Amino acid sequence: MTQVILNGNGILSLGAISKEEDLNPKARIIINGPPSDGRCQVCGRHMSELTPFGGPGDPLVGDFSGELLVKTFRPDGPYDAEAEEAWERAKRETNDEGDPLPWFIATYGKDKGERFYWAELAHGSIGKSWECRDCIVLHGDEYFQKREQTWEKEKLQDLKRFDELAKEKGLTEKDKQLFDKSIEDKAVDGKIPVYIVKRWAVNDFEDFWKGWEIYKQREQQKR
Numbered sequence: 001m002t003q004v005i006l007n008g009n010g011i012l013s014l015g016a017i018s019k020e021e022d023l024n025p026k027a028r029i030i031i032n033g034p035p036s037d038g039r040c041q042v043c044g045r046h047m048s049e050l051t052p053f054g055g056p057g058d059p060l061v062g063d064f065s066g067e068l069l070v071k072t073f074r075p076d077g078p079y080d081a082e083a084e085e086a087w088e089r090a091k092r093e094t095n096d097e098g099d100p101l102p103w104f105i106a107t108y109g110k111d112k113g114e115r116f117y118w119a120e121l122a123h124g125s126i127g128k129s130w131e132c133r134d135c136i137v138l139h140g141d142e143y144f145q146k147r148e149q150t151w152e153k154e155k156l157q158d159l160k161r162f163d164e165l166a167k168e169k170g171l172t173e174k175d176k177q178l179f180d181k182s183i184e185d186k187a188v189d190g191k192i193p194v195y196i197v198k199r200w201a202v203n204d205f206e207d208f209w210k211g212w213e214i215y216k217q218r219e220q221q222k223r
Contacts, residue, residue: 001066006031016067017130020047032128034069042135042143044150050132059137069130077122078144084123086116178219 001018010028017023023038038047053064064070086108090100104113138146166175 003064003067003070014071016053016064016070017047018052018067032071034071034130038069040069040132040135041129042131042138042147042150044154045132051134053133059133069132070136071128071130072136073126074129074143075123076125076127077119078141079123080116080119083116083119087120175216178216 001016002022003015003017004012005015006013007027011031012025012027012029012033013031014022014025014034017034020038023034023036025033035041039045040050047068050068053060053067053070055065056063060070086104087100090103090107094100094103101114101117104117107113108116135143135146
C-alpha cells in the first residue's frame, strides 16, 4: 500500500496513500503531494472516516487495495458550452493575438464577458486532486457540485476561525480595514476575494501573520 510513482535524487511523487504518515513525505521536491490535512479534496472527509479502495475494479481499474486517497487530475472548472463558443469567436475576431479579455468585455459586457473568459480558462486548466473511493468516480456537474458544497462549508469554517484569530491577535477595526487594503495591494488581475486570503491566514498561520506584521509596519512608516 501507498503507491510511489517516483522516488529518486530527492524527488518524490506519490500516487495513492493509505496512512497518515504519508501526509508529510520526506523529500527535497514533492510533486503534487497529498493534502496536509488528510482530507478528500472533494467531499472533505478525513482519512480516518474513509472506506479503503478495494482490488482491481473496486472502483477503479488497477489495484488500489487498502488505499484511502488516490491522486487524480481534474479540470479546475466545469465545461461551459457558451464560454467555449465565445472563445472560438474571440480567437477568430482577434486573430488569436494578445489577451482577449478586453474583447470579451466589449462584446458581452463586463459580467458576462468575464464569466466566459474565466470559465473556459478554468476548464482548460488541469490540477491534481486527492480523492476518496466515493468521490473519484464522480464526473461532470456531479463532481463540481460536490466540490463546491465542500468548499463553501470550509470557507464558512475558516472565516469563523479567522475572526477568532483576529480577536486573539488584537486586531482593531482600523487593522481590519488595513487588512482589506493589503489584499487589494497584492491583487493580481483584480481583487483577490477576501475569504481566500483569510483562509491563507488560517491554514498557513505562521507565515501569513509574519507577512501581515511586516505589511502593517510598512504602512505605519508611510504615515
